[in-house]
Amino acid sequence: MGKITFIEHDQTEHVAEFKAGSSVMQIAVDNLIPGIDGDCGGECACGTCHVIVSDDWFRKTGTPGGEEEQMLSMTPERASTSRLGCQVVITDEMDGMTVHLPEFQM
Amino acid sequence: MANQQKETTVIVGGGHAAGALLTTLLQKKYQHEVVLVGEEPHPPYQRPPLSKNYLAGEVDQESLYLKPRSVYENAGHQLRLGVRAEQIDRDNKTISLSDQSTLKYDRLVLATGSHVRRLNAPGADLKGIHYLHDIADSDALREQLVPGKRLVIVGGGYIGLEVAASATKKSVDVTVLEAAERLMQRVTGPEMSEFFYTKHSNAGVDLRLNTAVTGFEASDQGHVAGVTLASGGTVPADIVLVSVGVVPETALAEAAGLPCDDGIIVDEFTRTEDPAILAIGDCTRHRNLFFEKMQRLESVANAVDQARTVAATLMGEKKPYNSAPWFWSNQYDVRLQMVGLSQYHDQRVLRGSPEDKGFAVFYLRDGCVIAVDAVNLPIAFMVGKTLVQQRRQVNPEMLKDPDIELKSLVSGQSIN
Ligand SMILES: Cc1cc2nc3c(=O)[nH]c(=O)nc-3n(C[C@H](O)[C@H](O)[C@H](O)COP(=O)(O)OP(=O)(O)OC[C@H]3O[C@@H](n4cnc5c(N)ncnc54)[C@H](O)[C@@H]3O)c2cc1C
Ligand code: FES
Numbered sequence: 385m386g387k388i389t390f391i392e393h394d395q396t397e398h399v400a401e402f403k404a405g406s407s408v409m410q411i412a413v414d415n416l417i418p419g420i421d422g423d424c425g426g427e428c429a430c431g432t433c434h435v436i437v438s439d440d441w442f443r444k445t446g447t448p449g450g451e452e453e454q455m456l457s458m459t460p461e462r463a464s465t466s467r468l469g470c471q472v473v474i475t476d477e478m479d480g481m482t483v484h485l486p487e488f489q490m
Numbered sequence: 491m492a493n494q495q496k497e498t499t500v501i502v503g504g505g506h507a508a509g510a511l512l513t514t515l516l517q518k519k520y521q522h523e524v525v526l527v528g529e530e531p532h533p534p535y536q537r538p539p540l541s542k543n544y545l546a547g548e549v550d551q552e553s554l555y556l557k558p559r560s561v562y563e564n565a566g567h568q569l570r571l572g573v574r575a576e577q578i579d580r581d582n583k584t585i586s587l588s589d590q591s592t593l594k595y596d597r598l599v600l601a602t603g604s605h606v607r608r609l610n611a612p613g614a615d616l617k618g619i620h621y622l623h624d625i626a627d628s629d630a631l632r633e634q635l636v637p638g639k640r641l642v643i644v645g646g647g648y649i650g651l652e653v654a655a656s657a658t659k660k661s662v663d664v665t666v667l668e669a670a671e672r673l674m675q676r677v678t679g680p681e682m683s684e685f686f687y688t689k690h691s692n693a694g695v696d697l698r699l700n701t702a703v704t705g706f707e708a709s710d711q712g713h714v715a716g717v718t719l720a721s722g723g724t725v726p727a728d729i730v731l732v733s734v735g736v737v738p739e740t741a742l743a744e745a746a747g748l749p750c751d752d753g754i755i756v757d758e759f760t761r762t763e764d765p766a767i768l769a770i771g772d773c774t775r776h777r778n779l780f781f782e783k784m785q786r787l788e789s790v791a792n793a794v795d796q797a798r799t800v801a802a803t804l805m806g807e808k809k810p811y812n813s814a815p816w817f818w819s820n821q822y823d824v825r826l827q828m829v830g831l832s833q834y835h836d837q838r839v840l841r842g843s844p845e846d847k848g849f850a851v852f853y854l855r856d857g858c859v860i861a862v863d864a865v866n867l868p869i870a871f872m873v874g875k876t877l878v879q880q881r882r883q884v885n886p887e888m889l890k891d892p893d894i895e896l897k898s899l900v901s902g903q904s905i906n
Contacts, residue, residue, distance in 0.1 A: 414557050416565070418517045423794050425536045425556075429818035429827055430791075431872060451825075451868050457897060458872035490875065 386479030390417045390435075393487040404476050408483060409433040409469035419485035426470035431455045431490035433469035435483040444481065445472045461486035497522045497596035499804060500585060502575040502742065504528020506536060506790055507771030508601040509556040510797035516565050518805060522596070525568040527575050527587060530624060533559040538790060540628040541652040542820050546659055547632060551625060578746040580764055597766055599800055600743055600754060604736035604772040604788060609644065613706030618714035619730045622649060634729045637661035642717050642727040644703050646673040648819045648826075650733035651686060655821040658693045665696040665725055667703055667717065676735075677817075679832055681851050682863050685844040689822060698725075706730065736788055738773045751775055753786040758810040760800040768803060770796035779812035780879075781831070791816045814878045816871075827871035830861030830878040839886045841870060841896075850874070857883045869896050876900045 390398045390412060400415040412420040412433075421432035428451060437445050442465040448456055452471050456462055469483075499515075499522050501508050508526055512534065515524060528534070535554040543549050552558075562569055574588035578598070585593045606621040608614065620631050635641070635657050643650045646668030654664045666673075672683035673690075690697055702720035709715040716724040740750045748762050749755045753775030760768045760776065771793040775786045795813050802809035816829040835853035842849030848867030852874070853860055858881045862874025873896040877884060888894050 414561060416513065416516050416561065421794070423790060424818060425538065427538070427818060427820070429825065430816070451866070454868035455872060457869060458876070490872065
């Protein structure tokens with residue numbers, strides 16, 4: 385168990401509880417956080433779960449894989465710490481993490 | 491305000507479209523009462539894994555649910571699951587349900603989806619003949635997928651082929667019978683059909699094209715034992731999966747006198763002819779501003795996009811449905827991503843080749859990209875999404891030139 389903070393584009397904050405093993409996308413969806421759609425259910429096929437990890441946590445989430453990188457390269461508001469939320473599997477070490485949501489998903 | 495009274499919005503159908511609608515209404519803080527009536531015992535769930543990793547036993551049932559049931563209920567939505575809507579009384583704005591109760595609605599959203607097309611052939615009711623549409627179907631089929639068994643799949647569309655790939659992983663002996671001259675003919679071009687043919691052949695699947703089925707043979711125990719072919723002969727089978735498409739679930743709407751034509755007719759705001767009734771998802775033939783014609787689509791993207799449109803309509807906003815359709819399929823180590831509707835093309839351009847790790851087919855009409863099918867090449871799908879949505883004119887030579895980055899094709903205003 386732990387907590388993760390989602391910050392919407394307009395700076396609205398949402399704190400959500402997580403269980404390790406879930407994904408950042410699923411946690412957002414389960415908690416009705418606006419700004420993440422997750423349309424393909426986590427298949428890395430839609431690009432509607434883009435999040436920007438805050439700098440100090442990016443080391444914990446790691447960098448995107450090859451296919452994820454291709455998906456991200458076209459998302460609006462791409463940042464150097466962008467990830468697809470469905471590809472970030474939550475570990476207990478991510479307790480306290482903050483991620484930002486873009487204004488638009490793909 | 492003239493009328494502060496709470497209205498009741500009833501959603502019939504508990505599938506992907508209904509689930510996406512509940513979510514959007516919660517996110518937008520919809521003030522009215524919402525009741526969902528769903529025939530299946532499950533809260534809204536995703537069907538795509540039913541032929542993919544759920545069938546292969548790699549993910550559990552709970553992971554199929556769009557969200558835990560408690561999320562909707564804690565937020566005040568009522569879920570009446572395991573209950574079927576039997577009849578709509580438009581004059582009194584009520585629906586009668588299979589549990590003998592009656593619901594009053596102010597607004598009604600039909601999200602009844604589709605059901606599988608059944609084969610009407612001798613022996614089609616034999617034991618061992620499966621269809622695949624819901625969790626129970628996937629569970630029943632998975633139980634039968636044991637090494638060495640002979641599975642015959644009738645229909646070489648994407649669901650049949652995904653099952654072929656999942657079953658092959660479990661060392662099941664798979665044969666696919668397809669009446670058309672190529673695989674997935676309805677949704678993709680010849681290059682992709684050919685690519686998937688090779689992929690499945692290499693995995694050991696016995697693929698038979700131009701092969702029409704006439705019926706099924708029984709064992710002494712009344713179990714299916716073989717599939718008979720129009721060309722004569724029989725293919726022996728221990729298990730059969732019939733996967734020959736779906737039919738939109740329009741019975742409720744038709745009985746209520748709503749215009750239907752292979753789908754409930756709705757406009758770009760998901761409205762039917764009755765101002766109190768809307769419809770979304772697989773069950774609709776809809777106007778999407780993106781196309782010139784009315785379309786019926788069977789995809790998650792269509793279900794969720796129409797759900798977002800209907801949520802806006804319910805809230806008095808005008809948000810027409812105008813997005814390019816997209817789709818994906820997983821088979822073996824291949825992820826196919828598609829955007830647009832390729833059937834209307836007049837030119838095809840290949841980027842990369844099927845021997846490469848990833849490649850794509852661009853479909854053009856009058857010089858504009860109208861669809862893209864990408865295999866393990868997400869960038870082509872993502873760039874394609876923009877090109878298709880914007881109806882971009884693109885020089886075909888640039889699409890196939892490996893020295894030109896695909897991304898550069900969308901950064902400028904118009905590239906010719
Ligand atoms: C095996 C499989 C694999 C798929 N793979 C993909 C894929 O990879 N990508 C993709 O984009 N799409 C895929 N699809 C298609 C996608 O799942 C559908 O397009 C989507 O589920 C449509 O959503 P819907 O809500 O309109 O209908 P459905 O999800 O079919 O839901 C309709 C629900 O309404 C209920 N219902 C119907 N009538 C009544 C009534 N009178 N009263 C109460 N309840 C009723 C039904 O029981 C059902 O639960 C797949 C489908 C299947 C079956
Ligand atoms: S949910 Fe579709 S790419 Fe992440």
